[in-house]
Structures are given as C-alpha cells and as structure tokens.
Amino acid sequence: MRVITGTARGRRLKELPGMETRPTTDKVKESIFNIVQFDVEGRRVLDLFGGTGQLGIEALSRGAERCTFVDLRKEAAAVIRENVKTCGFEAQARVIQGDSMAFLTSCREKFDLVFLDPPYASGLLDKALEAISKIDIMSENGIIVCESAAEQVLPALSAPYEKGREYRYGKIKVTLYRRTV
Numbered sequence: 001m002r003v004i005t006g007t008a009r010g011r012r013l014k015e016l017p018g019m020e021t022r023p024t025t026d027k028v029k030e031s032i033f034n035i036v037q038f039d040v041e042g043r044r045v046l047d048l049f050g051g052t053g054q055l056g057i058e059a060l061s062r063g064a065e066r067c068t069f070v071d072l073r074k075e076a077a078a079v080i081r082e083n084v085k086t087c088g089f090e091a092q093a094r095v096i097q098g099d100s101m102a103f104l105t106s107c108r109e110k111f112d113l114v115f116l117d118p119p120y121a122s123g124l125l126d127k128a129l130e131a132i133s134k135i136d137i138m139s140e141n142g143i144i145v146c147e148s149a150a151e152q153v154l155p156a157l158s159a160p161y162e163k164g165r166e167y168r169y170g171k172i173k174v175t176l177y178r179r180t181v
Helices: 026-035 054-061 074-087 100-106 124-135
Strands: 044-047 066-071 093-097 111-116 138-149 161-169 172-179
Touching: 026 054, 026 138, 026 161, 026 172, 044 054, 054 066, 054 074, 054 111, 066 074, 066 100, 074 093, 100 124, 111 124, 124 138
Parallel strands: 044 066, 044 111, 066 093, 111 138
Antiparallel strands: 138 172, 161 172
C-alpha cells in the first residue's frame, strides 16, 4: 500500500496485521481522489475510521491543509501515527484514539472533506452519517465520501445535505454526499 501522488508519492504505508482492517484498494482510492481532486487542496479533512490512515494521508499528500484521524483501536492509532511520520505530515495531522461516535458528538470544528470507511455490516456508516448531518460538522459545500459494500443502501439525509452519485467497483460502492450552502 503506497501513497499514489503528491508530496509523499510512492511512500510505502504500514498496514495493520490480521483481517480486522480492510484497507481501501488502490483502484478504489485512486477513483475516490479522481472524483474529489478539485476539493482537496487547502481543505480540512476528517478520516473518521482511520485504519491505516491511507485516505487522510493521500489527502495531505495532495495538499489538504490538515487532517484529523480517528480510530477506536490502539494499534490502528499507532500505525496511523507511524504512517503520518513516514510521510512527514506530523504538523498537519491529529490522531485520536477513541470512539468515532463520541468524537462526532463532541466535535466543535467544521470539515470540508470527510472519509467514512467503517467495517462493513457494522452499522457504523449509517450512524456516522446521521450524526454528521445532525451535528452539522461540514463546511459549506463540504463532501462526505462513504465506502460500503455494493449492496448496502445508504440513507438520504435531511437538508442541507444531498446524497450524490454512487460509484461501483466490484463488491465496493463509493457514495458521495454534499452539504449545500
């Protein structure tokens, strides 16, 4: 697993051992960043279910202003910190080892771009989307990028959030939401 492009291009990222974490495939990661390529530079990013941190690190490599990574597992937070350091992004990254829903309910900042890639079939994706729209942590025109199993039906959110396009990559689906105004 490597950073695709930007200032950290080609850097190899450490992965978590075992099957508990399912890293985003390079094909899907590249597709996600092709979709949001004009919405990354200078933006504030949240990688809510960080895992290895690869989505947030890719955003930082492409010019994001800063990224907050959240993961419940101690090992995941340690790997994210190591990967951030490997890529030289310590000054722009904040790594929180804690519950994602607790983070959202206590969050007092706005984000321009949010990555949601929780364990499939955990129910966390729907809960996170509901919490984000209720607490309203997105900036104007902010984008939420969700990765899920292809068969999962994601909910519509109340205004000012709009569900956008869905992209399918085999058994994986990427769904975009945008905060209008």
